[in-house]
Amino acid sequence: MTPDFSDTTDFEDADRGFVDRLDPRTVTDGDGRVVWDMQEYSFLNGDCPDTADPSLWRQSQLCAKDGLYEVTEGIYQLRGIDLSNMTIVEGETGILVIDPLISQETAAAALALYRKNRGDRPVTGMIYTHSHIDHFGGVVGVLPDGRGDVPILAPEGFLEHAVAENVYAGTAMGRRATYMYGALLPKGPRGHVGAGLGTNVSSGVPGLIPPTVDITHTGQEETVDGIRIIFQVTPGTEAPAEMNFLFPDHRALCMAENATHNLHNLLTLRGALVRDPRAWSRYLDQAIEMFDGGYDVAFASHHWPTWGRDRVVKYLSEQRDLYQYLHDQTLRMLNSGLTGLEIAENFPMPPALESAWHTRGYYGSVSHNVKAIYQRYMGWFDGNRRRCGSTRRRTSRHGTSNAWAARTRSGPRRNGISTTATSGSPPNSSSMRCSPTRRTATRKNYSPAPTSNSGSARRTRRGATSTSPAHSNCAAASFRLPLPNSARTC
Numbered sequence: 421m422t423p424d425f426s427d428t429t430d431f432e433d434a435d436r437g438f439v440d441r442l443d444p445r446t447v448t449d450g451d452g453r454v455v456w457d458m459q460e461y462s463f464l465n466g467d468c469p470d471t472a473d474p475s476l477w478r479q480s481q482l483c484a485k486d487g488l489y490e491v492t493e494g495i496y497q498l499r500g501i502d503l504s505n506m507t508i509v510e511g512e513t514g515i516l517v518i519d520p521l522i523s524q525e526t527a528a529a530a531l532a533l534y535r536k537n538r539g540d541r542p543v544t545g546m547i548y549t550h551s552h553i554d555h556f557g558g559v560v561g562v563l564p565d566g567r568g569d570v571p572i573l574a575p576e577g578f579l580e581h582a583v584a585e586n587v588y589a590g591t592a593m594g595r596r597a598t599y600m601y602g603a604l605l606p607k608g609p610r611g612h613v614g615a616g617l618g619t620n621v622s623s624g625v626p627g628l629i630p631p632t633v634d635i636t637h638t639g640q641e642e643t644v645d646g647i648r649i650i651f652q653v654t655p656g657t658e659a660p661a662e663m664n665f666l667f668p669d670h671r672a673l674c675m676a677e678n679a680t681h682n683l684h685n686l687l688t689l690r691g692a693l694v695r696d697p698r699a700w701s702r703y704l705d706q707a708i709e710m711f712d713g714g715y716d717v718a719f720a721s722h723h724w725p726t727w728g729r730d731r732v733v734k735y736l737s738e739q740r741d742l743y744q745y746l747h748d749q750t751l752r753m754l755n756s757g758l759t760g761l762e763i764a765e766n767f768p769m770p771p772a773l774e775s776a777w778h779t780r781g782y783y784g785s786v787s788h789n790v791k792a793i794y795q796r797y798m799g800w801f802d803g804n805r806r807r808c809g810s811t812r813r814r815t816s817r818h819g820t821s822n823a824w825a826a827r828t829r830s831g832p833r834r835n836g837i838s839t840t841a842t843s844g845s846p847p848n849s850s851s852m853r854c855s856p857t858r859r860t861a862t863r864k865n866y867s868p869a870p871t872s873n874s875g876s877a878r879r880t881r882r883g884a885t886s887t888s889p890a891h892s893n894c895a896a897a898s899f900r901l902p903l904p905n906s907a908r909t910c
Contacts, residue, residue: 421774425478430681430777434485434724440537441487442501447529447622455525455624458486458500460607461614469609479682479782480614482724488533491725492672492717496538498530503618504554504721506530507674509667511645514544518674519721520558523624527558545644548574548631549676549721550662551581557626567629571644574631575653577661582628589691597621597690616682616782617722635663638710652710654678654703656696664703666711673715673732678704679739681723681777685784686746687792694796697789701744708736735778742779745770746786750793759802760794 445458461484468477486500491507498506498521506527507518515534520527535541543563548556551574563570585593598604601621605612612620633642640651652664658677666673677684678700686695718732719725726735753763764787773779781788801808 421771422475423775423777423780425474427777430482430724433726434482436725436727437490438485439488439490439496440533442529442533445486447501447526447624449525449624455523456502456529456620456622458484458619461619463608464613471609472613475780476616476782477613478777479616479780480619482681483614483616483619485724486619488537489724491719492670495667495670495672495719496534497719497725498534499724500619501530501533502526502554502558502622503615503620505719505723506558507719507721508534509647509670510538510541511544511647514542514645516545516547516644516647517543517562518547519549519555520546520562521622522554522557523622523626524558524561524564525624526622527561528564529561531562543570545647546570546572547649547665548572548578549674550575550659551578551585552659552677553582553586553626554621555677555721556582556628558624559629560625560627563629567632571633572629572631573633573635573642573644573649575655575661575663576634576636577655578634579630581660585692593691600689614782617680617684638706650711650714652703652707654707655699657700657703658684658695660693664707664711666714668714671714671716673707673711673718675707675718675720675736677721678707679718679736680720680783682782683742683779683784683786683789685792686743686789687795689788694792696796697743697747697793701740701742701747704736704740704743708733708740738773738776738779742773745773746789747793750790751797754794754798760791760798761802763794764788764790 442458446454447456448454461480464477464481464484468474484500487498489497489499491497494510496508496510498508502521502523504519504521506521509516509518517531521530531543546559546562559572601615602612603621603623607613615621635642635651635653638652640653642649642651647667648669650666650668652666654662654664654676662676662678664673664675664678686697712733713729715732716729717725717727718735726732749767750763753767754760767786767790769779769786
């Protein structure tokens with residue numbers, strides 16, 4: 421079921437409160453290198469062409485709305501100046517900055533745009549909503565002289581998870597983030613039209629200043645520069661360390677990245693620990709009850725806000741139901757004996773969730789999330805004993821895996837499963853990277869997913885660390901973030 425394209429509510433919300441935008445719509449570093457360019461996406465002003473998905477085109481048009489926006493009195497957002505949003509809350513003597521983007525260059529440009537329109541107010545507080553780099557990497561652009569006496573609030577465990585994600589598997593994750601975001605693709609109707617969660621990732625210099633105040637429990641209340649904040653800790657949701665919070669005096673609710681205008685990833689293609697949809701859903705349910713009656717608007721670290729108590733409750737309820745449904749139905753189907761691939765290829769969504777714009781897979785997808793849930797509970801093994809032996813492959817003189825060549829010939833059939841491959845493409849074909857193996861029979865059975873160890877594939881892997889351009893995307897740049905002792909990691 422396709423949502424109603426005539427519904428323009430999201431466009432009205434995305435335009436609401438517009439104040440100003442960068443002119444030109446680009447950000448450069450100290451050497452004049454462009455690290456962010458919204459002018460490249462001007463093609464989105466036109467109608468959707470045949471080369472693009474209409475639904476994704478619509479989402480990209482919404483994400484491309486950039487500039488300074490007023491959320492409510494005293495709260496402003498800088499949107500479309502990086503993958504994420506930077507939010508500013510005005511206090512008694514200065515401003516509280518929430519999530520200073522990915523790069524110091526984009527963060528500095530966003531802050532300058534705010535000050536141009538609202539005055540040169542000092543930064544008197546900082547909040548990191550969670551431990552992903554697009555929510556802390558630009559901190560040096562906001563605090564160029566260091567922290568000083570500015571308090572920085574973050575959920576307990578933030579520093580451990582922020583550093584660990586960029587060290588343990590950072591090189592591989594950075595390389596795969598290039599594929600995931602498609603940041604190097606040419607911008608246009610036949611190339612990169614958006615990243616779903618935002619337009620693109622900036623390519624400036626990220627950094628990290630450690631937090632000074634840990635938010636340790638739900639209900640914890642802090643006051644920064646006269647701004648009252650009530651917190652809800654949500655570990656193990658969209659990030660290992662994350663939190664939502666309410667500004668009771670502004671009647672505004674920040675949902676971090678736990679509720680955005682798309683279906684999120686339970687396992688990002690760049691790589692990460694599988695997220696817990698059950699916990700995610702429960703924390704959303706807790707937020708609905710805990711903060712009910714205390715807000716007139718909800719905003720997040722991506723996308724645009726939602727205004728009105730009833731609309732916010734409906735929005736959060738559908739987001740809650742989305743992750744709970746994915747979790748429960750995947751478990752039901754795997755307990756009935758289906759594999760992850762079988763579940764992913766036959767997973768109907770209920771009409772109420774399928775018809776809502778904000779539950780669609782512009783960033784995550786039902787197929788990928790179902791397989792992630794299967795992996796979380798069951799691991800990689802699909803129950804077929806033929807696939808739990810050695811994974812070594814011999815390479816022929818033609819550079820093609822002998823094991824793959826063997827599969828291209830008819831093999832024995834057992835229980836309706838054929839060992840015959842249906843594609844003549846070598847196993848390192850991009851068409852086989854993310855899609856379920858093609859079926860060879862009318863029954864819901866699948867051929868073994870082949871892998872390759874060809875000479876060309878080995879050369880790619882051995883030299884992979886040198887193939888990712890510096891600063892090509894947020895994760896690739898994250899290996900260079902300054903740690904608290906000013907050391908750099910790689």
